Amino acid sequence: MNLRSSEPALSISFVTGTAPGKWFDRFGERTGHREPVTGESIDPMAELIDGQADLVLVRLPDPRIDDTYHLVRLYEEEPGIAVPKDSELSLVDTLGRGDISDQTVFYTPDVDGRVDVRAVGEAVDVVATGVGVVLAPRPLLRRLGSRRTENRGYRDGSPTTIALVWRVLDDCDVIQDFVGVARGRTGASSRTAQPKRTASEKAAAKKVRRAATEGVPRRKPVGRGGTGAARRRGRR
Known part of the structure; x- marks a missing residue:
């Protein structure tokens, strides 16, 4: 692969x-x-605004x-809840509002869904330390958790969205190619900037394929009639 050293x-x-x-x-x-x-970063959008980043992955x-x-x-995150490791709440896979009615909630996303x-x-x-719970996106709780906490799904929470953001003025093939990768575009896509093969490279590849098939007899296709006839002969 020839890296574009000038960019x-x-x-x-x-x-x-x-x-x-x-x-x-x-x-x-x-x-x-x-x-x-x-x-x-805990705040990649600030880095984009300050010009420290060209492209950011943010939580909406x-x-x-x-x-x-x-x-x-790009995708949605499952809502989650962090509980003390030794809490009875850690014994179930998914919790709801009724399960934590007697717990102190030390954090929950803003009404509009923003997460600090x-x-x-x-x-x-x-x-x-062994008290209370935290409501937040479950992937974030996994990242910030410790051996003294457990995270579970929270069925009464709302999913959060992860997105790619970049400046309109900075839009270019490099950014578009990364966006394509993040969205699952395959390597054969026209949006990915794969170096194009020259005419000589294409000719060489064709020669290799031809050499690989030389001497290999072609099989004649067998229709339904032929197959049936062979079966009838085999039964005689």
Whole structure:
């Protein structure tokens, strides 16, 4: 693969609780672009605004995203709940509002669904002492949890959305190629920037395929009639 050494590496910041490593690997495998410079952040949108990142993976909603940005929704996160490891609440797979009516809730997402990663982390630290619960996206609770906490599904919560965001003015093939990888576009897609083969490379590949088939007799297709006749002969 010929890396495009003249182009700058794409800078990508991803919000805590996401795990985009597989996309970074595929981006490097499927395109001729440089490997992206990546980093986890509790507030990647701030890094995009400050010009520290070209492309960010954020948790919606975010009121700072306006029409000067492109936004592509990728997937939804399961709502979750963090409980003390030794709590009876850890004995079930999914909890609801009725199960925690007697518990102190140290954090829950805002009414509009916004999640403060730093506040969630601080609340999980409190739960680790053996008291209360925290309501937040389950992948985030997995990331911030410790050996003294457990996370479970929360059936009365709302899912959160993870999305890619970048500046409209910065839109380019490199960003579009990464977006394609994140959305599951295959390496054969026209959007991925695979280096094109030259005419001589195509001719060489054709020669190899032809050589591989030389001397191999072609099988004549057998129709239904022929198959039936063979069966009748076999029964005689």
